[in-house]
Amino acid sequence: MANAKTKKQKTAKKDVTRRSHGEARALSPQTGAALFDDARSRLEEVFEALDVHPDARSRLMQPALSLQVSVPVRMDDGRLQTFPAWRVQYDVSLGPAKGGVRFHPDVNQHEVTTLSFWMAVKCAVVGLPFGGGKGGVQVNAKQLSSLERERLARGYVRAIADVMGPDRDIPAPDMNTDAEVMGWMVDEYEHIVRARAPAAITGKPLSLGGSQGRVEATGHGALTVLDLWTEQEKRKPEETTVAVQGFGNAAYHFARQAAERGYKVVAVSDSSGGIYKKAGLDIDAARKAKQKHGALSKCRQGDNISGAELLSLEVDVLALAAMENQITDANVDDVKAGILLEIANGPVTSDADTALEKRGIDVLPDVLANTGGVIVSYFEWLQNRAGQAWSEEEVDRRLNETLEREARRVLSRARDEKITYRRAAYRQGVERISEAIMARGNCQDCR
Numbered sequence: 001m002a003n004a005k006t007k008k009q010k011t012a013k014k015d016v017t018r019r020s021h022g023e024a025r026a027l028s029p030q031t032g033a034a035l036f037d038d039a040r041s042r043l044e045e046v047f048e049a050l051d052v053h054p055d056a057r058s059r060l061m062q063p064a065l066s067l068q069v070s071v072p073v074r075m076d077d078g079r080l081q082t083f084p085a086w087r088v089q090y091d092v093s094l095g096p097a098k099g100g101v102r103f104h105p106d107v108n109q110h111e112v113t114t115l116s117f118w119m120a121v122k123c124a125v126v127g128l129p130f131g132g133g134k135g136g137v138q139v140n141a142k143q144l145s146s147l148e149r150e151r152l153a154r155g156y157v158r159a160i161a162d163v164m165g166p167d168r169d170i171p172a173p174d175m176n177t178d179a180e181v182m183g184w185m186v187d188e189y190e191h192i193v194r195a196r197a198p199a200a201i202t203g204k205p206l207s208l209g210g211s212q213g214r215v216e217a218t219g220h221g222a223l224t225v226l227d228l229w230t231e232q233e234k235r236k237p238e239e240t241t242v243a244v245q246g247f248g249n250a251a252y253h254f255a256r257q258a259a260e261r262g263y264k265v266v267a268v269s270d271s272s273g274g275i276y277k278k279a280g281l282d283i284d285a286a287r288k289a290k291q292k293h294g295a296l297s298k299c300r301q302g303d304n305i306s307g308a309e310l311l312s313l314e315v316d317v318l319a320l321a322a323m324e325n326q327i328t329d330a331n332v333d334d335v336k337a338g339i340l341l342e343i344a345n346g347p348v349t350s351d352a353d354t355a356l357e358k359r360g361i362d363v364l365p366d367v368l369a370n371t372g373g374v375i376v377s378y379f380e381w382l383q384n385r386a387g388q389a390w391s392e393e394e395v396d397r398r399l400n401e402t403l404e405r406e407a408r409r410v411l412s413r414a415r416d417e418k419i420t421y422r423r424a425a426y427r428q429g430v431e432r433i434s435e436a437i438m439a440r441g442n443c444q445d446c447r
Contacts, residue, residue: 097133100174219253221372
């Protein structure tokens with residue numbers, strides 16, 4: 001028994017080490033449960049600070065709906081393969097659930113539930129009329145052909161069609177899904193309901209009602225939040241060094257726009273490793289090298305560094321844009337950045353968050369910093385319902401207006417109440433959700 005326990009502990013330690021070194025890896029079911037518990041643990045302080053009613057507390061500790069399905073797919077070689085999948089709606093007090101769908105071999109119910117929880121909070125933080133939702137399929141999407149991916153996407157929609165729709169739950173792209181996949185999904189949904197329903201899915205191709213500015217939105221929004229922080233701190237972009245963990249869609253657009261704004265982006269990384277250049281990187285050149293060679297580690301500008309080395313760089317801003325649980329109690333002491341910017345969901349555990357606070361290292365939290373994507377998804381939903389198509393300039397103007405208004409409220413609240421940015425953001429979001437829960441009356445569960 002002791003040997004089994006030791007083996008389990010070693011495996012868990014190895015798992016944490018891989019993630020702390022920047023490897024893009026999702027969580028096992030057991031670790032996923034811990035992730036959800038860790039995410040919910042942030043609510044206790046908020047409940048006490050806001051004196052949230054016990055009824056609202058009870059409802060916010062569990063998802064409103066959790067659906068597990070099986071998605072059968074006929075593979076190209078004729079085999080039938082079945083993939084487990086989930087759709088979770090955490091809270092819908094403020095409006096229909098909103099959240100992405102990820103295709104990943106390690107997706108599990110706990111992870112999807114945690115992501116839907118974060119979505120509920122972030123939608124409320126920036127004042128959107130949405131609740132939190134999330135979906136996932138346990139599959140290695142990189143091993144699928146295009147036709148297999150399409151069959152999987154359509155099968156997933158058929159499996160969850162009864163709980164989705166423009167007024168109930170609106171999926172969007174996430175890890176290993178994109179506009180093309182969303183196009184297949186909305187087409188399948190429209191066939192099921194036998195009606196045009198572009199507002200049922202966001203992140204679609206422009207030809208199917210997608211929005212201008214959606215692809216760049218998450219990175220754009222994160223930069224807007226960083227700009228507001230530098231303005232508050234009276235810093236100049238050109239005097240601010242930035243390291244970016246991750247080089248996916250959000251990370252690339254953030255890094256590119258940050259460099260264009262004048263920030264000195266000195267390092268970026270992907271699962272293969274990273275590159276560092278003290279004078280600042282050419283982000284577009286790095287992207288071309290990654291597209292050509294499949295890995296940033298083969299890019300010839302700057303010095304090659306490991307994922308762990310990037311996390312420990314002495315920079316003004318460490319932007320975390322890879323996956324959850326990247327800064328943990330195992331590597332938090334290595335962090336030397338002045339502030340962390342969470343572009344990914346949940347990249348800093350609660351224990352690491354506490355350690356950073358003790359060291360005076362601020363964190364611009366995910367529930368504020370990565371809301372650009374869901375804000376523009378909301379705009380897409382609005383355009384679809386109104387039969388309109390806004391210009392990219394109009395989308396950017398509205399995004400900046402929304403984020404500047406809500407981010408300034410968070411930053412001001414943190415300053416006035418002398419609390420961290422994360423606590424300020426959570427208080428702003430949970431306050432709005434709990435007010436909506438209580439406004440619906442005392443008998444909403446008595447029907």
